[in-house]
Amino acid sequence: MFSIGQLSKRTGVKIPTIRYYEQMGLIDAPERSEGNQRRYTADGLSRLSFIRHSRDLGFSIEDIKGLLSLSQHPERPCHDAHEIAVQHLGAVQDRIKKLRRLERELKRISKCDADSVSECAVIETLADHGLCETEH
Amino acid sequence: MFSIGQLSKRTGVKIPTIRYYEQMGLIDAPERSEGNQRRYTADGLSRLSFIRHSRDLGFSIEDIKGLLSLSQHPERPCHDAHEIAVQHLGAVQDRIKKLRRLERELKRISKCDADSVSECAVIETLADHGLCETEH
DNA sequence: CCTTGAACCTATAGCCACTAGAGGAATTAT
DNA sequence: ATAATTCCTCTAGTGGCTATAGGTTCAAGG
The missing domain is CATH 1.20.5 (Single alpha-helices involved in coiled-coils or other helix-helix interfaces)
Structure with a gap:
């Protein structure tokens, strides 16, 4: 379980940007601690890395939504x-x-x-x- | 004397963008017709062309402000x-x-x-x- | 156990360089 | 004179964040 700060350090995505991605529906809202703080799993980490990498390559948020939903359905043609x-x-x-x-x-x-x-x-x-x- | 629409056609800068430049202080507010419509002179045209060209080359609004004020003072070192x-x-x-x-x-x-x-x-x-x- | 300081929360506003829309007034062409 | 077009101001929206304010929670040391 990572806090948002740890996730940020591991992926190089700034904290407000992570929250922004959540708001935009790029990443699922993660579980929360008892005190209402975000707690991420390894899954969340790899999804955010995917996003980070795609953004580095210049894909738009909309493009990434498409790519993410594709990557979630490995049986579909690429x-x-x-x-x-x-x-x-x-x-x-x-x-x-x-x-x-x-x-x-x-x-x-x-x-x-x-x-x-x-x-x-x-x-x-x-x-x-x-x-x-x-x-x- | 050009209307804003004529100026737009001649420079390729869209009408709302011209008004935006005026608001941002890149171009002086021009004279107005009796009915309060903007009327531009050849000066306004060349200034806007300068801006258009600079934007095409990727200079920021701030950069252009600098370049414009330089171009207005031909005696200063370049x-x-x-x-x-x-x-x-x-x-x-x-x-x-x-x-x-x-x-x-x-x-x-x-x-x-x-x-x-x-x-x-x-x-x-x-x-x-x-x-x-x-x-x- | 308690305090301190760092990290976290939400909500809102700002950045750049436009672009779009509403609702109305002026101009131009017929 | 009328109709079509262009113009006006004002406000809000775009994308992809970033910053700020004002508050809450967490982890470490005493």
Whole structure:
């Protein structure tokens, strides 16, 4: 039996976040001590680790609800889990593309060696989209 | 003189967002028509374009306030603008790194060809961080 | 057994950068 | 003149937390 603080330390999820997940229905309300404090089992620990890990990978709370309910039904085909992962992969690749364009742009404009703002490439580029090298 | 709708079309910034920027002090409150509707000048247009562009590049509202006040004082050294841009570049590069690790991970786990969830790599990987190839 | 201090409880509000909706007034086109 | 569209303000909601206030319970030391 873990207290919420112990659970937090073991999973790296902050205490208010754990309570938030409970409220959002991601984790079941655990048993309570006589004094009404939450007491978690190993099950709760692994479920929270699953959530933590999924959040690290950028899945939304809604996605995770889906993934969790899948993981609870091992007999079902894993098609749905793939769909969620693949869809997420697409979104991630999009974000990477955009960020790399942005990186190029920022590198370019921060090379500026002007003395005053009037000739500064940072300001100029921000003011005039036409000066950009790439679309974003 | 543009109405807020025309300004929105020209800059691609949604109407409620323009009003939000006004509230946040990013743009000055414009003149009003007799019937109390906002009327913008070319100045307002270019300022909003600047903001739009900066947001596209991922600068925060606070960053943009700084950049705007710099752009308003062309005699000042552009050191500060650089600092903002360079700092932002660092953050962008960090995000890219994380996303690329994540991409690898998602590619790996979505190759799974199991029939049921019980052997599915997606679920397994999410449940057990130890199976990951990379840190994240 | 009693005290102290840490950890816990609930409930509420705040963060960012918007977005949506209600209910009404002004403008524009026909 | 009327109808359609755009505009106004105000309030509340989004996601995923985080912080605060004011109180209760728990575990360890004396």
